[in-house]
Amino acid sequence: MRGAQVVQPATGEIYGADVLVAGGRVAAVGQLGGAQAARTVEARGAFLAPGFIDGHVHIESSLLTPAGFAGAVLRRGTTTVVAEPHEVVNVLGGRGLDWMLEAGRTSGLRVYGSVPSCVPASEFERGGAVLGAAEVAELLRRPGVLGLAEMMNYPGVLGGDAAVWDILAAGRASGLRLDGHASGVTGRDLLAYAAAGLHSDHEATTPQEARERLRAGLWLMVREGSAARNLQALLPVLREKPRRAMLVSDDVSVDELLDLGHLDRLMRACVAGGLHPADAVALVTCNPAEYWGLHDHGLVAPGYHADFVLLDNLRDFGVLETFVGGAEARPGTATPPLPGGGVDLGAGWDAARFGVPAHWPVMEVSPDQITTGVGAPGSGDARLVVADRYGRGEWATCWTSGTGLTGGTLALSVLHDAHQAAFLGGSDEDIRAAGRALTALGGGAVVVSGGEVLAQLPLPYAGLMTDLPPQEAAARLGEITAAARSLGCRLPYPVTTLSFLGLSVIPALKLTPRGLLDVTAWRLLDGDAPGRPAQPGGQSSGAPSSVGAPGGSD
Known part of the structure; x- marks a missing residue:
């Protein structure tokens, strides 16, 4: 890549540089006029940012398969997602997670996963599957799994429910991340919830709730999806440049993805709300990569995956081209079969x-x-x-x-x-x-x-x-x-x-x-x-x- 304006979210800089890619990774960044390359892409002064990472998304909520989801978001600059597949897992159990990871591998995106912690979400629900601690522990060992997914059953956490705490213990034993989901929980209850070992929360709806989560040591996931929109309310907190924050979409429908965009539209709102463009980029690149332990994602830097996006400006974040592993990103065209999970309403x-x-x-x-x-x-x-x-x-x-x-x-x-x-x-x-x-x-x-x-x-x-x-x-x-x-x-x-x-x-x-x-x-x-x-x-x-x-x- 020659003649780019590289966005470096780790330092807040934007500077002119060439980028050399070898074997799907960044080999060098700087003034590389003498470097030999089999192919040269002319950036012509366009902005080169790391590929965007959605640190918490339910692909199923788009109503698309992973390949279809890739077709909607690659062109918006998203290159990596951490899928929380508790929709398909509630229907089909552990094989739903296996299918999501398999389908992700051929989707054109980098699709990682987390293991659903609440299948079913509470004792009031009966879906198609039940996951206990033993099943969760086994699934946490799957390649591509980065942690335990959102612990929604906060009454079980705070009330000492044995089955819930067994699942938390399986998550802690894995050494991976434990995602939180503390809807409306504040004060001493929030401190107790964080003390149970949870690492994040995407349920803050007010600046007070957001700051309270950050003070409790939780990473703040600021959600802006189709059903719940919290970004505007939390912009005052993001303007304070919290060290441990990111933007996530959670649940977003296919029509909104195509009409409004994915993480690019969240960054547009951040810049319009007063954030520096490099700080907005950090919220969807190096920050989620750090949270999830993706140590070779989230920066345009030597040794990192050559996942990046060429942008025409840092106000609208118009995407000129998206690259995964140094190649122009293309969505997959095939999805593995997934038997079962239809509709049977009963004989009556x-x-x-x-x-x-x-x-x-x-x-x-x-x-x-x-x-x-x-x-x-x-x-x-x-x-x-x-x-x-x-x-x-x-x-x-x-x-x-x-x-x-x-x-x-x-x-x-x-x-x-x-x-x-x-x-x-x-x-x-x-x-x-x-x-x-x-x-x-x-x-x-x-x-x-x-x-x-x-x-x-x-x-x-x-x-x-x-x-x-x-x-x-x-x-x-x-x-x-x-x-x-x-x-x-x-x-x-x-x-x-x-x-x-x-x-x-x-x-x-x-x-x-x-x-x-x-x-x-x-x-x-x-x-x-x-x-x-x-x-x-x-x-x-x-x-x-x-x-x-x-x-x-x-």
Whole structure:
């Protein structure tokens, strides 16, 4: 690479230099006019930055396979991701992690992984798999695994749940990173959570929470995804140049990746918010590389992987070319098969009726957060049905408000984290018809009205992902969104928002096939006796009374 303006995030410098690459790694950086090279790329004064690293992302939430995800983000400068595949692992167990790593190797990206710590996310969920400490310890030894993924079950951590602590012990024994997920946890509870051995958190939503995490020794992952957007609120903290911080996307949909970008758009927001460009670049290069122990990633420097991105400016971060291992990056074209993980709603589905207990509170849905509010009984305008998709024949219903849906049904086989089938709005007949459509697709997203399928997106990989090219997948998702809006839905990303209405570790109300969950109180509401909690299996959860409500995404 000749005539580049090299961005050096480790020192905050931007300086003119040539870059010599040999064997996929950087051999030299400087004025190399006499160096011999088989090929020369003329930078012509463009900016050369290290390839961007997403330190916490759920590839499945894009609805794409790793190859499809690569097709969407390589052109935005992302070269490396640390995938947290607890979506596919909740459906298929350990073989879901193995598949993610295998598919990553042929994707065109560098895909590392972390081992899901909460499968299922809590005792209120039953998905397709369960991982205990023994299984977690085995998976932590897989090549390409960098640590234990987000520990969402903070009540189990703080309450001394033996199974949770056994998983933490397996993580500590591995010597790898232990990712945190401390939604809404503050004060002494946060200190106790950090003392359990966790190393990071991506759930801060206010500057106070962010600073509290940094003071507790946790790395701060500032999240900006499709369902939860925290960057603007946390920019004041990033302007203070914290030593241990990074930007992550967490969950981002394919349409937003194509329309708005990936980590490049987060850096645009940082620079617009007052950060020096080199400091913004550090948040997606050397900082996440240091956190994850990727010691030959994150800098344009001798011995490092020749993963870098050529930019036309450091304001908009327009990508001219992305390189992985010194070669122009290209997404993979093949994805390994992934049997299993379809939709089985049980034998009674075609006769099902979906009444809601009259005394139950209403789930208030927000258009740009995955937390929900609590409304008075009778104030809802669209039903939500969550049905077990693993053949157990269970479902539950509640009322929601805030979606705007006035007719028809939006249905989805992606429901964090157990990934049940979710149905928003509609008559009993439309809900049943949507269930039949999901079953026939083997998983996906559909909109049904009057028994007719208006739009659909098949997700044949574990009911979570498609192998369609990103542009076609985004077009299909756009059709789903347009069909939902034609029925009154006013959510900007209805599929993404719906996918979080069953996540049992995010307040305040969430729906599982076993009933409506009050996350703050950590109890299922009894369908027959107003106000009396119903613990799963008749057992107390053991959650400590001092714990506050969680407040972030997975």
